[in-house]
Amino acid sequence: MIHKYYLGGLYIVLDVNSGGVHIVDELTYDLLDDAQPPFSEECPQEILDKLSAKYDPAEIRECYQELTSLYEEKILFSPDDYEKYAKFTVASPIKAMCLHIAHDCNLRCKYCFASTGDFGTGRKLMPAETGKKAIDFLLENSGNRKNLELDFFGGEPLMNFDAVKEVVKYARSREAEYGKRFRFTITTNGVLLDDDKIDFINREMSNVVLSIDGRKDVHDRMRPAINGKGSYDIILPKYKKLIENRSRDKDWYVRGTFTKYNLDFAEDVFSLYEQGFDQISVEPVVCEAEYPYALTEADVPAVAAEYERLAQRLLENDKAGKHFNFFHFMIDLDQGPCAIKRLRGCGCGNEYVAITPDGDIYPCHQFVGIEEYKMGNLDEDCWAKFYCSGGCNANNYMYMGDVLKAHTLSCEFEKKRVECAIMLQAVKSLANNQAE
């Protein structure tokens, strides 16, 4: 399988299965409409007939040979033989966790997927003790993974910053014992940033995501405070301060959302750059189509054109020596992650889980609040677990709706039976002892 396209004045051919990227001339680009494996020794006559009005036949033949040799090198039309790696894509140890340290927020962003912070499950803060249990859960279920990621998320995590500090301290205290290395990240709206929090974040967090949408009017329209006033002027100086004091070897991003209201979002990217930020992420809103700011299929051509415009502007900017990273155009063609990782995908519910303030476990933050995707709870434990091993899966499904949820009645009866059984063994043991 190949994908070919013309962009930025270049004819580009991607070989999907090898990751090969080839810049080709127009002749090659046209030739690839017809030239496909199996390649013959000479360019087929019908291809020559088709293209010879536009190109010199000798050039066509030469070009055909070049395609043949790339095919033989397995970097063009290479086959998809990844199925043999399927077993690598299931049942991995957990290595990343999203900790919902606060299901509350001090902004009322109109596009919030978390129902303005509480995920529709009630406003609450995570007790530090629950956070520590989450750390234990991650340590114990991370197998041989050395690098463990923990993202403090919300709602707005700065609303529960004492708990953030306590959880970080606890995790650091257990790193050596387990031979692990925690990488903390935090995603914030910036409103509560102060010197103390900035110092802590810059010391402990390997990445920080700072939410800001771009131009002031764009930002304030979608990200008001509870009183309805825009938050741009509150957060901007705080972000600048955080960045100024952050070590260059640590990551950070300013991160914005664009909507139908700002289809010219490249202006927002450049507005952020002009404010002094050189690590920038701006992403399309994801929401139901009924909202006036929703992006719909009708917006795809406009968004695609704006991405092209942004790419061109980045090229011009680079030429002028003004470089910045637009996160979503960063790609490593030489030393990126291995194919196994690419096959695994995001890993939610497998390598990655989210924990709510109540200790509920979900596949990821986006599933939080959707009951049927709840995977369990940090406190879920039962003294009888090694006697029943979870009970009857079919009964669990038939009467509880989920194979993983123990059938309550069976559960109570089983516990009583186990108590009786142990008691009977105890009586026998005592009797045997006395007889001896």
Next chain:
Amino acid sequence: MKHIMTINKANLKESAQKGGCGNCQASCQSACKTSCTVANQKCERDDK
């Protein structure tokens, strides 16, 4: 080659043979977390 220039140096298939150590960053694709294009991440294998 006269008509074609290959710009990448690595082959994805070769990476699969030694891959899967899992030391790299998780790659949440969700927009609210600044979705990672998986390919923009780093390989963190110890014995690369």
